[in-house]
Amino acid sequence: MGSLIALVFAGLTLYSVVNALVGFFIFVVAMNQEGNATAYIVTAAIILALFGLGLGAWLVFLRKPWSKGLGLGLMIGWALWSILSAGLCTGLNPGLYG
Numbered sequence: 001m002g003s004l005i006a007l008v009f010a011g012l013t014l015y016s017v018v019n020a021l022v023g024f025f026i027f028v029v030a031m032n033q034e035g036n037a038t039a040y041i042v043t044a045a046i047i048l049a050l051f052g053l054g055l056g057a058w059l060v061f062l063r064k065p066w067s068k069g070l071g072l073g074l075m076i077g078w079a080l081w082s083i084l085s086a087g088l089c090t091g092l093n094p095g096l097y098g
Helices: 002-031 038-061 065-084
Strands: none
Touching (some): 002 038, 002 065, 038 065
């Protein structure tokens, strides 16, 4: 049980690092656009959802002890960043697209 919890925190940390890197990259790219940067924000939101939820669910369904904790951590990381940032960090906030 202890290793499962450690892997959940590892997955949460992994998602947080990927979220920060993708978010920073998209921020820099969107700032350099003179027109509408909505396409970049949508692409980042899809990438982050596929990484957090898609890869997380796939790892949980592998049903191996190491993959279950890591997958749960990725999904928890996506949900936590979505809730704590009101969707700004994961592209769920409709104010980003206006």
